[in-house]
Amino acid sequence: MAYSELNTPIRTIMTPGPVEVDPRVLRAMSTPILGQFDPAFTTIMNEVMEMLRSVFQTTNEWAFPVDGTSRSGVEALLCSVIEPGDKVLVPIFGRFGHLLTEICERYGAEVHTIECTWGEVFDQQVIIEEIKKVSPKLIAIVHGETSTGCMQPLDQIGAACRTLDVLLIVDAVASIGGVDVKVDEWFIDGLVGGTQKCLSVPSGMSPITYNHRIEKVITRRKKVERGISTEEDRQKEIGMSHPFVKSNYFDISMLQDYWGPRRLNHHTEATSMLYALREGLRIVLEEGLESRFARHKRHEEALISGLEAMGLELYGNRDCKLPTVTCVTVPTGVDPESVRSMLLNEFGIEIASSFGPLHGKIWRIGTMGFSCRQENILFTLGALEAVLIRHGATVHTGKALQAALDAYSSQKKENYSVTS
Numbered sequence: 001m002a003y004s005e006l007n008t009p010i011r012t013i014m015t016p017g018p019v020e021v022d023p024r025v026l027r028a029m030s031t032p033i034l035g036q037f038d039p040a041f042t043t044i045m046n047e048v049m050e051m052l053r054s055v056f057q058t059t060n061e062w063a064f065p066v067d068g069t070s071r072s073g074v075e076a077l078l079c080s081v082i083e084p085g086d087k088v089l090v091p092i093f094g095r096f097g098h099l100l101t102e103i104c105e106r107y108g109a110e111v112h113t114i115e116c117t118w119g120e121v122f123d124q125q126v127i128i129e130e131i132k133k134v135s136p137k138l139i140a141i142v143h144g145e146t147s148t149g150c151m152q153p154l155d156q157i158g159a160a161c162r163t164l165d166v167l168l169i170v171d172a173v174a175s176i177g178g179v180d181v182k183v184d185e186w187f188i189d190g191l192v193g194g195t196q197k198c199l200s201v202p203s204g205m206s207p208i209t210y211n212h213r214i215e216k217v218i219t220r221r222k223k224v225e226r227g228i229s230t231e232e233d234r235q236k237e238i239g240m241s242h243p244f245v246k247s248n249y250f251d252i253s254m255l256q257d258y259w260g261p262r263r264l265n266h267h268t269e270a271t272s273m274l275y276a277l278r279e280g281l282r283i284v285l286e287e288g289l290e291s292r293f294a295r296h297k298r299h300e301e302a303l304i305s306g307l308e309a310m311g312l313e314l315y316g317n318r319d320c321k322l323p324t325v326t327c328v329t330v331p332t333g334v335d336p337e338s339v340r341s342m343l344l345n346e347f348g349i350e351i352a353s354s355f356g357p358l359h360g361k362i363w364r365i366g367t368m369g370f371s372c373r374q375e376n377i378l379f380t381l382g383a384l385e386a387v388l389i390r391h392g393a394t395v396h397t398g399k400a401l402q403a404a405l406d407a408y409s410s411q412k413k414e415n416y417s418v419t420s
């Protein structure tokens with residue numbers, strides 16, 4: 001059977017990931033392959049580490065990608081730190097908090113969870129009190145919860161964790177590169193980012209960073225290179241009580257030996273993905289972190305103006321809204337999946353539904369990275385209005401695009417006044 005040449009439709013991707021990839025990144029991916037120990041390639045590895053430190057706003061020595069989708073970074077950090085029986089606290093405010101819980105449980109942690117209503121986040125003090133009550137070895141928490149479009153403030157939790165000698169591991173998969181994430185200033189010990197969201201690189205790598213506090217834990221669990229392969233031998237020969245990490249692929253001490261000056265062989269690096277990540281990071285740093293965050297805010301503001309002018313209701317508490325994901329309540333009587341299908345089939349626009357209790361109740365519109373552009377916002381608003389009318393929904397016709405355009409022109413005026 002003959003298959004035709006790959007010919008995918010052109011889409012406007014307004015989901016919380018994967019999002020559109022900058023053409024510069026796609027071009028970088030077609031760069032010829034290098035051997036993974038070729039000095040030309042190890043130089044690229046070092047450059048990526050350096051750029052990651054800037055994007056993570058950290059001076060940590062360790063900042064590198066784990067090969068795999070975003071959860072690979074989450075799993076690598078968690079499985080390298082968690083020893084069976086360790087207490088872990090997971091505050092849950094959406095689907096990805098449950099993912100953290102699930103991973104921690106698989107590695108034998110005694111997981112304590114607290115949960116708040118979806119659409120809300122925790123008062124940081126509530127989490128700090130819970131840490132005092134549970135005395136966990138670590139707390140694992142999501143920063144930008146893509147399932148609910150909420151963002152958990154973290155600026156006080158890390159400092160409390162230092163005082164209480166607890167490790168803080170953060171899932172910033174949906175926020176890195178689109179929203180301020182201050183690893184050092186917020187005293188975050190380990191953090192995971194995503195490529196396919198605000199960095200606008202394809203899915204397939206998960207950049208992580210961690211500090212000396214985590215390095216200390218993983219070093220004492222290192223599987224020593226003396227043919228010691230079982231827990232029993234390890235105890236006998238080196239008398240260490242800390243079990244080695246149960247995953248080979250995700251053992252950060254091994255990844256560290258590969259990314260660090262020892263360059264010990266571990267996996268075969270995903271060369272083309274690293275080219276992509278390098279270009280994605282270069283674009284972020286060229287734009288500048290502050291300007292990039294401001295751009296995400298500007299387009300979010302225009303989108304919200306348009307949606308509200310149309311008469312749609314936003315889901316979730318606005319005080320804790322994640323700027324890169326806007327959740328919209330599906331109007332009564334409207335079939336949410338039929339609206340999404342028509343957007344895709346007639347306009348080539350993809351928006352997302354949500355998970356669990358929110359499935360069918362909200363749509364999620366992402367404004368991330370390269371997808372976060374004025375023409376995409378205007379196109380989505382115009383198309384959504386048309387599709388909702390076709391579905392019999394009551395909308396204020398003709399208002400959405402005008403409101404979004406007004407938002408853009410008032411932002412321009414503000415900008416002029418700033419610069420003049």
Ligand SMILES: Cc1ncc(COP(=O)(O)O)c(C=O)c1O
Pocket residue numbers: 017069070071072096142144145146147171172173174194203
């Ligand atoms: C906040 C958050 N964490 C983790 C993940 C898991 O990422 P992946 O599906 O790339 O493994 C996602 C994916 O959407 C996410 O939004």
